[in-house]
Amino acid sequence: MSLKVLYIAGWGRSGTTIVDNILNSYDGVFSTGELFYLWSRGLLEGRKCGCGSVLTRCALWASILDTAFGADRPCPERISRLQRESIRVRHTRSLTGPVPSAGAQEYRAVTNRLYHAIAEVTGARLIVDSSKVPSAAALLPGMSGIEPYLLHMIRDPRAVTHSWMRATAKADRVQERPAAGTMHWLVRNALAERLAGAYGGRYRLLRYEDFVAAPRATIDGLLAFAGVAAGAGPFTGDSTVRLDVNHTIAGNPGRFRTGEVALRVDDRWRAEQTAGPRLTATAVAFPLLHRYGYRTRTSRPNRPATTRG
Structure with missing residues (x-):
């Protein structure tokens, strides 16, 4: 039986962390x-696992890496270099082809072993x-023994811009x-949608606002x-949801939240965002804004998205 893998694609600050953590709290x-x-971030920089331990000291991830690779564990520097050279975002379309580069094939094999471990x-x-x-995400459909699913998460670009601009001292967050x-929102979402065909109908679009x-x-x-x-x-x-401890790698600091959590829309951007950033985000995102159901005038309600899925 194939292993089911649900890959969440999109751009940061779109609600992926909370959806991720909720799903993690289900059995199986x-x-x-x-x-x-x-x-x-995990093995080279020594950032924290979602459980609170430094990832290199997390017993669960140590067991996963041992199961996947044994004594032949890949060099983190080499895998990071493969990512920079062969798995760049700009390579997305070529990676859906039948014969990716040798570097991409090596990275696919390493990731496949990780999933199964x-x-x-x-x-x-x-x-x-x-x-x-x-x-x-483009490499997932070609992995042996994997049944791939693609969840494309999206959020109003004005809200995303406001979230990225908020100052924070957390290591996993930087200002944009x-x-x-x-522009990252535009490119990431356009590429994520283009992958729908490679997933053979196992593609779904989810807007943060609908979630x-x-x-x-x-x-x-x-x-x-x-x-x-x-x-x-x-x-x-x-x-309302009760979140379990998780073992997530990197991401929004919200991944460390556990216990009872009330889920409410975060629309502080509507009151806090100044005209300059809002107009900039609207103009840059305009080619996809209406496709995803977001109106130019933020005072009006969203419409249904017009993408497949």
Whole structure:
């Protein structure tokens, strides 16, 4: 039986972390967080696992790496170099072809071994990888023994811009200027949508705004989409959830939250965002703004998205 892997693609600050953490709290589901950054942020920089331990001291990840590679563990510097040279975002379209580069094939093989080791160690029936990098998502359909699913998460670019601009001392968050951040939003989302065909119908678009309007129903729908029985789950109400400790790699500092969490829309940007960043984000995102149901005038309600999925 193939291992189910749900890859979350898109751009940061789009609600991927909370969706990731909720899914992780279901029996039979294990979230890796941003697995793409295991080698750089986890093993080289020594950042924290979601459990709170430095990742290099996390017993679970040590077991996964031993199961995947034994004494022949790949050099983190080499895998990071492969990512920089062969798995760049700009390579996304070419990586969906039948014969990717030797570097891409090597990286695909390493990641495939990791996915299977994660399933063996954790007993998960569904692995959730919220790396968001579209070039890495392009390699998933070609992995042996993997049944791939693609969740494309998106959020109003004005909200995303505001979130990236907020100052923070957390290591996993950096500030992005409005034009640069929105250009990333535009490129990442366009590439994520282009991958739909490679996933053979296992593609779904989810807007952050739709998720927070009906969290429980949305998560139930995602599990059904991936063919996994929801069971009792972590929800204590339609919009409240009890989060378990996780072992996620990198990402939004919200991944460290556990216990009871009330899910509410974060729309502080509407009151706090100044005209300059809002106009910049609107202008840069305009080619895809209406496609995803976001209006130019933010005072008007969103429309349904017009993408497939």
